[in-house]
Amino acid sequence: MEFTERLGNCPFASLIASIIVFVGVGLFCGGLYRALTIIIKSVMQELFGFDVSWLEVLQIVFIVIACVMGLFAILLLIFAFLATGATRKNVYSGASCIMGGRISAAFFMFISYLLNLVWLVISAVCVIPIVGYLMVHSICATEVYSKDANSLNGYCFTLTNFGIYRNQSYPLGITPPGREQLCGHTELRRFCDKIEESGPMFCVALVGSVLICLGMLHFMISLAANYTRIRISKELTDYRDAVDMEELELHSAVDKGSSQY
Numbered sequence: 001m002e003f004t005e006r007l008g009n010c011p012f013a014s015l016i017a018s019i020i021v022f023v024g025v026g027l028f029c030g031g032l033y034r035a036l037t038i039i040i041k042s043v044m045q046e047l048f049g050f051d052v053s054w055l056e057v058l059q060i061v062f063i064v065i066a067c068v069m070g071l072f073a074i075l076l077l078i079f080a081f082l083a084t085g086a087t088r089k090n091v092y093s094g095a096s097c098i099m100g101g102r103i104s105a106a107f108f109m110f111i112s113y114l115l116n117l118v119w120l121v122i123s124a125v126c127v128i129p130i131v132g133y134l135m136v137h138s139i140c141a142t143e144v145y146s147k148d149a150n151s152l153n154g155y156c157f158t159l160t161n162f163g164i165y166r167n168q169s170y171p172l173g174i175t176p177p178g179r180e181q182l183c184g185h186t187e188l189r190r191f192c193d194k195i196e197e198s199g200p201m202f203c204v205a206l207v208g209s210v211l212i213c214l215g216m217l218h219f220m221i222s223l224a225a226n227y228t229r230i231r232i233s234k235e236l237t238d239y240r241d242a243v244d245m246e247e248l249e250l251h252s253a254v255d256k257g258s259s260q261y
Contacts, residue, residue, distance in 0.1 A: 010081075011080035011083075011222065013080075013221065013222040013225070014076060014080030014081075014219065014222045015077065015080075016218060017073070017076070017215045017216075017218030017219045017222060018076070018077045020211050020212075020215035020218060021069060021070065021211070021216070022070060023208075023211055024207075024208045024214075025066045025067070025070045025073075025208065025212065026208070027204050027205065027211065028066050028209050028212065029066045030208075031202065031203070031205035031206075032059070032062055032201070032202070033059065033063060034201045035129070035198040035199075035201035035205060036055060036056075036058075036059040037059075038194050038198040039129075040056060042194045043191065043194050043195070043198075062122075065118075066208075066212075069115065069119075072115070073215065073219070075108075076108060076112070076223070079105070079108060079223075079226070080222060082101075083226040083230060102231060105224075105226050105230060106227060108219075109224060112216050112220045113220060115216055116213055116216040116220070120213055122209050123209040123213060126202060126205050127206065130199070130202050130203055130206060133195060133198070134199075136195045136199075137195065137199065140188075140191075140195065144188050144189060145192065
């Protein structure tokens with residue numbers, strides 16, 4: 001019976017949501033970090049000579065956001081433990097504590113909703129490099145991998161062949177940094193190999209972001225249930241106080257009647 005009571009105090013819905021968010025954060029951080037590292041260092045800087053320091057900043061921003069999501073999931077799991085089973089009766093027993101619990105649940109639901117919208121946007125952004133990867137993969141499959149080295153030695157691809165456009169905001173007479181084209185079998189093969197390596201990593205990052213959205217949906221459902229439970233606890237507490245007050249008045253009336261006799 002004690003084991004059953006302990007098991008009943010475990011918030012399984014929030015626990016499953018936390019596991020989903022943790023797995024999603026791990027996949028997103030690992031996949032995105034590896035993919036952007038390949039694109040920044042091996043493709044943009046080494047092959048094309050671009051200055052893509054903004055991509056490194058974007059890489060750090062996404063990693064920080066994912067880590068914050070992991071910490072927020074831990075916070076939601078702690079709140080779920082406090083608002084489940086016998087723990088709820090011990091923690092949210094007074095009127096002020098119950099009101100604080102309801103406000104906390106509503107606040108966490110609002111934050112979870114906003115974060116879910118943010119991760120939906122991030123998931124949509126992750127689709128963009130995957131579409132680019134599929135386009136480049138088709139070009140590499142038909143123009144690079146299907147031809148031998150001799151036929152590609154004198155062949156050049158411009159950046160627009162791969163959907164890469166140089167910055168046109170430079171004044172006239174000033175050439176933007178970076179190369180216009182890739183030539184030869186070695187450069188083209190290296191470029192395609194790096195794209196083939198980074199493409200699946202972007203797919204992994206997309207799966208991670210979708211899992212985080214799914215975990216946040218689980219959290220919102222769990223928070224809504226906890227909000228209802230805490231509100232019911234307030235009603236039960238008010239009813240218990242009214243019953244205790246009625247019994248106290250009844251006992252005082254009985255004692256006063258017995259003292260008269």
